[in-house]
Amino acid sequence: MNKGVAKKAISGVAAAGAAAMLLTGMAACGQSTAANKKTSDGKPIVTILVQQNTNQINIKDMTWAKQLEEESGAKIEWKTVLDTAWGQQKNASLAANDIADLNIRAYHPDDAAQNPSAFEDLTDDIDKMPNVKKFFEEKPVAKKFVDVDGKVYTLPSDRGKGFAASGQHMMINKTWLDKLGLKVPTTWDELTKVLEAFKTQDPNGNGKADEIPMNLRALPTDTLAGWWSPFLFLNSTGIATHYNSGPSQQGYYVENGKVGNVMQTEQFRQVLDYLATLTKEGLAPKDWVTTDKYDSRNQVGGNVAQVGVVFGWDQTAFGAVGSDLYNQYISMAVPSAPGVSADKTVWDASGISGSNEFEDYHMAMSANAANKDACLKIINLLYSEKYSVQQLWGSIDDGYLKKTGEHSYERTEKFQKAADAGKSPTLEDRLAGWIPDDITIKGDSGSDSVTAVDEANKQQYENIGGEKNYFPIYVRLGSEDQTTVANNNTTIFTTVLPLIAKMAQNGADDATWKNLQDQLKSLNIQQNIDIWQKAYDKYVK
Incomplete structure (x- = not known):
């Protein structure tokens, strides 16, 4: 939950060796050559790293994630890493400049500011992400939260007004x-x-x-x-x-x-x-x-x-x-x-300062992503209402979340049973998305x-x-x-x-x-x- 002062990335020959060993455990989640970034039928391949908790099912098994892949027109390769391992693996990935195409709840603005050549400055791409643009317009504090001297290397999350509390x-x-x-x-x-x-x-x-x-x-x-x-x-x-x-x-x-x-x-x-x-x-x-x-x-x-x-x-x-x-x-x-x-x-003042509603490290894009437009399309979809609510509250088609009206939803008993069993079917507070103030949720x-x-x-x-x-x-x-x-x-x-x-x-x-x-x-x-x-x-x- 804490966002303390960021540590310096590992550097030097010894660190590079350590990075190579650690990244083996990440299943080579980072960059690939341009030649193997398309499927045989021409779909762009996008690798997405997600930091998950042990009480969540794997993101690739979430129905909304499968629908995201289909709607984006890309082949998404999901790579997950547990909280308990990511602290060490993150430093290794930065040292080796091995950054996945997209990264959910992985890199902080300070990580990117210290390694600016590794990350895409998303201010240059804002018009290709109208949902993110609208998010920043409606929640200017969110943009200020991630703005580092006029550059935005990471996007924040917003769990919605329900968490505008300490x-x-x-x-x-x-x-x-x-x-x-x-x-x-x-x-x-x-x-x-x-x-x-x-x-x-x-x-x-x-x-x-x-x-x-x-x-x-x-x-x-x-x-x-x-x-x-x-x-x-x-x-x-x-x-x-x-x-x-x-x-x-x-x-x-x-x-x-x-x-x-x-x-x-x-x-x-x-x-x-x-x-x-x-x-x-x-x-x-x-x-x-x-x-x-x-x-x-x-x-x-x-x-x-x-x-x-x-x-x-x-x-x-x-x-x-x-x-x-x-x-x-x-x-x-x-x-x-x-x-x-x-x-x-x-x-x-945690609630009124926004530190319970927002987190500043929920989406980062590699500067070396081969399929940049496909990545931006996926980001834009993630920050839509359709996918934001399902990231936070569960897939609609699976019965974890019910749409009850325009911008209104109900989280079901099925979700609660799954969560109580330690198999949460959502990203919950790890979402790379935005819950606008006009959304209401029951349950x-x-x-x-x-x-x-x-x-x-x-x-x-x-x-x-x-x-x-x-x-x-x-x-x-x-x-x-x-x-x-x-x-x-x-x-x-x-x-x-x-x-x-x-x-x-x-x-x-x-x-x-x-x-x-x-x-x-x-x-x-x-x-x-x-x-x-x-x-x-x-x-x-």
């Missing part, structure tokens, strides 16, 4: 609140009292002291924060995070157009102290900083919940949509920190659920005050600046994360806090702040 939410067990006669807390003090009641008053009713008042996700070991981080409490202090992706994960934030790093703020110290208080008082697991039990503690099954409050995607943190545990929880606005008024309390429990939980934060989104207080998704660094920031971040986090973990458990005493600040200054954090300020000013101001 992937980060705070959820509380409403069944427990009702049983104990408590209200949803609106301040840290109120939250602490609720958590104390969850700990001592047996809200799950099983006669055991097995309740976990607040289940916190472990801190990462290579960056400051990520999905469902305990540092979402920074929003309680008025600093807006956006932890789906981007520089916020490394602590960089914007306030009134000025970039800083949260690790240097008193608000961060305040959050560390609060997390330590929860830990010391037994309101959060004592091992939360390093545990791998976050998910298992949430999903205990049955109807006896173990957890009171979490940060997560939605209620599916506890079980499938409609399950007993799912139904016990509601989303809540983040409580305000001491000294912070409700109108200054904000929430994670997409994922988008319905995340849209519903996002309602609790509606006012807090307004409190953010727009792009002057967060990084829009289209703010990006140049290649040289990426390298500088990445190198600095590696040194910074190797040094300071142990200090931060200690303070999250024990509190931010003066000596440890001063040590953190001294280390940050000595490790070039100001250089990184200046670089991100330059990028923010370039794209936003």
Whole structure:
């Protein structure tokens, strides 16, 4: 889910050797000579690489993919690679300049910017892709997201307005609140009292002291924060995070157009102290900083919940949509920190920045594709409504998706059964396509659920005050600046994360806090702040 700073491609003789070995496993997915790029009956051959998940059936077995081949007039050679293997194989493919004709969810704009001769600049071809052109016209943020100094080497995906929500939410067990006669807390003090009641008053009713008042996700070991981080409490202090992706994960934030790093703020110290208080008082697991039990503690099954409050995607943190545990929880606005008024309390900006609706690496075309017009025709078809909806929700002819009217669809029970069996018949969030705002879908429990939980934060989104207080998704660094920031971040986090973990458990005493600040200054954090300020000013101001 994270789109971190891109790594440099492998280079040199040794890398080329490694690339050759790795690419054997990719079944020679890249370029072919012009002579063998036509079938015996003259059809253009187009190779398409797709990064897939283990819970999806192979794309070549999806009916819509077979229909795409027929409608395009090309012979499509589908090559799939699993997420778990692609990270290493991607570097090898770049080093060997062995790029498939088309690539779905494989190469980021930064990969292409560092290897521009390997990829087609699609701005030159926009008139041959009217669906993509219309996409960019209706969603200008999508084009800005992938525009690198006037060039577009990759196309984004758009899962539709149903995912114009943050992937980060705070959820509380409403069944427990009702049983104990408590209200949803609106301040840290109120939250602490609720958590104390969850700990001592047996809200799950099983006669055991097995309740976990607040289940916190472990801190990462290579960056400051990520999905469902305990540092979402920074929003309680008025600093807006956006932890789906981007520089916020490394602590960089914007306030009134000025970039800083949260690790240097008193608000961060305040959050560390609060997390330590929860830990010391037994309101959060004592091992939360390093545990791998976050998910298992949430999903205990049955109807006896173990957890009171979490940060997560939605209620599916506890079980499938409609399950007993799912139904016990509601989303809540983040409580305000001491000294912070409700109108200054904000929430994670991932949804309003677009980082949950869009991803920036869902279609890339080789600069050396032999059948360029055939490739462009396929891209245009993929970004049509007909193929976008089937990529996301399943093939119509197979009964996974039903067309119910103009621009309206229903995902069927057949799809859900296949997905529950670990054999999803779609690309889902990996689609190379665009779901326009006028499309409506019934039965997409994922988008319905995340849209519903996002309602609790509606006012807090307004409190953010727009792009002057967060990084829009289209703010990006140049290649040289990426390298500088990445190198600095590696040194910074190797040094300071142990200090931060200690303070999250024990509190931010003066000596440890001063040590953190001294280390940050000595490790070039100001250089990184200046670089991100330059990028923010370039794209936003």
